[in-house]
Amino acid sequence: MRFSTRSSSSGGASALILLVSQLTNALNLPAPATLELRQDLSPLAANSTLLTCLQPLGSKVLQRETPSFEKNRWAFDYRYTFKPEVVIMASSTADVQTAVKCAKASKVAVAPRSGGHSYEGYSIGGQDGSVVIDLSAFSSVVVSGKTAKVGAGVRLGPLYYELHKQGGWTINAGTCPSVGIGGHTLGGGFGMLGRKHGLMLDRVIEMELVTANGDLITVSASKNPDLFYALRGAGGGSYGVVTSFTILPIKPAKKVTSFGYSWKYEELAQVLKAYVNYGSWRDMGLGFSVTADGVGLSGLFHGPQAHQAAAMAPFLKLVPKPKEADVRETSNIESVLRFAYMYEDPKDIEALNMKGSFKPGDSHYTKGKSLVFPAALKNSTIALLAKWGNKVPEGSSANYILIDRWGGAIEKVPVGATSFVHRNAHTVIQFVTEWNGNPDALPGVPDCKACLDLMNEVYSDFLADYKVNYGPVAHGYQNYIDSEIPNWQEAYYGSAFSKLKQIKAQADPENVFRFPMSIPLK
Known part of the structure; x- marks a missing residue:
């Protein structure tokens, strides 16, 4: 989110129901039905074939009775309590291939999960009974020359950190450090460098993809170009499991200027009219926020503060004097910290690496x-x-x-x-x-x-x-x-939707990768 910025006996199910009931009473919550527990979906009772097939993955397969299953099924939005059949904590491409093959053979939907930030819980299936393939172990970032190979489970905070450490690079991604690169990139990827360098998906030159058949393929402009087209904008969970991205990182300016201005709520119309009509933003990253406390303009200028002041002066003449202004000339990585709301130490770039215990995103x-x-x-x-x-x-x-x-x-x-x-x-x-x-x-x-x-x-x-x-x-x-x-098909995919369905029919004719708003076969 941007700055202002989810085969077993019924005894196992009964024990789980009892545990939830006790927790519910302790917390004075409504009846357990609000947690969407279903006694008819006891752990894997509906699909013992799937569990048998997944046995080679051993402890990486989290079943519903596995102690760590509950902790690892939650995503960004706690509204959604969908219950996967299993969560696969994959640690290799081979693990992903096995999981996809088993899910396909068992006719169970597959849901890849990078950071788990889907607003509607689609990274945990968007429904009960999916196989969730967790990619958090795919966390490597390797810069080589002018490209970087990035695991699909990398979160934006560690990505910024590693690119900076490996040569002073950055990328045009979003500001929330816990968002995973997977869904962020495959759906677009807007951030503070968007107006200057485009969307995150525009920096992708190659991907590795596990297909519906469990094959590992390379996707680029020259290899599987139809999938390269589809994945960059509509690839979140509809065509396969992306396990890595090869991207073109960006060399930022030596000095950048991050800024924030705020006005009284009563001045909203005047300030907002100037914001949306002003044409000389010079590729600055910009965001405007409206709350009951007032209105604010935040942004990033790719240069020193003196140049930012000159660029902003014509705009500031069009609006009332801000009640507050916070303008800082820093390194680019320090601006990343600011927009990630890591306030403890404005120079502690190690915080972006997000080591140690970590909840599922900034779940709420x-x-x-x-x-x-x-x-x-x-x-x-x-x-x-x-x-x-x-x-x-x-x-x-x-x-x-x-x-x-x-x-x-x-x-x-x-x-x-x-x-x-x-x-x-x-x-x-x-x-x-x-x-x-x-x-x-x-x-x-x-x-x-x-x-x-x-x-x-x-x-x-x-x-x-x-x-x-x-x-x-x-x-x-x-x-x-x-x-x-x-009309979500038109709202999100417009003129591309027909072509996206054709590519889906070719790449995944049995609809292995599906959720309530996935690209359909027809």
Whole structure:
């Protein structure tokens, strides 16, 4: 997330139900049904063939009665309590191949998991009964010359750290350090360097992929080009398991300037109108946030502070004087720390390596929606942002709207070059609500109804405005995936969808890689 920034006897199942019941009573939670436990899905009772096939993987196979299964099935959003058949803690490509072959033979869906940050729980299957292949052990980063080979389980924090340590490189990825490179890249990958260097997927030159048949293949512009097209924009869990990426890292400026300005909420319309219409951003990374406390503009300038001041001066003349300004000239890696909200020590780059105990992402309760706008926001849209931006539903621990300026290098790639169709996006808005902000929150607590009701009301208002001002189909960003978005096929994949189905039919005709919003066969 961006800055403001988831064959056994029934006795085993009964014991688990009892344990959950005891935990529920202790925590004063509603009845265990909210945890979506199903007595008819006792550990692997439905598919003993799968377990037999997976025996060569030994302790890497976490069954439902395995003590570590519960801890390892949770993902980014604690709303989702789907129960996989098994979680495979793969440590080699051969492990992934075995898992895929066994799942296919047993007719069980496969869900690859890199960082587990899917907004709708799709990295744990999006449904009960999937085989989750955890890729966290695929964590190597090796820089060689002007390329880097990156394991598909690497998280963005360690990726930034290793690229910096191995020659002072960086990459144009997102800001949240616990996001996995896999889903982030395959769905697009927007970050602070996006306007200058494009999306993360634009830096990928090769991938290694385990196919639905369990084969390991190379995917690039010259090898399996159809899959190279599909994976870069629609590859999250629909075509195979990517085990590594070969990328082109970036040499950052010696000095960069990160900045943050804030204004009173009453000044939102004036500041936002200037933000979305100002044309001289000079490839700066930019993000605008709206909360009940006010509005803010954060960004990254690729150069020293004196140059940043000159570049920002014309914009600052268009808006009221900020109530606060925080402008810092640092190394690029220190700016990464800032946008990752690692405040303990602004120079402790070792923190990015994220060693030691680590919870599943920055797990919490959240719901997000998005809209991709093809042009600068109209006055009516800005008025809606002013109308809704300071509303905080009862029970919410955070409620905010993020407004990112795209363009620059992102739109320089032809729309048909990859399956990412939002190349001409001018502005992308993300609506987020969170609740149960306890850092030690447990999964399965009931949703905040007031939070979701407000989210739906807000989105409905914006959707109506969108159809009047920007087009009949409201587009969204697939990395902010939303199970309730209207016409998701068109919203996320637009003109590419027909071709994506054709490639799916060729690459995975038995639909091994599937979840509720995966690319279908037809």
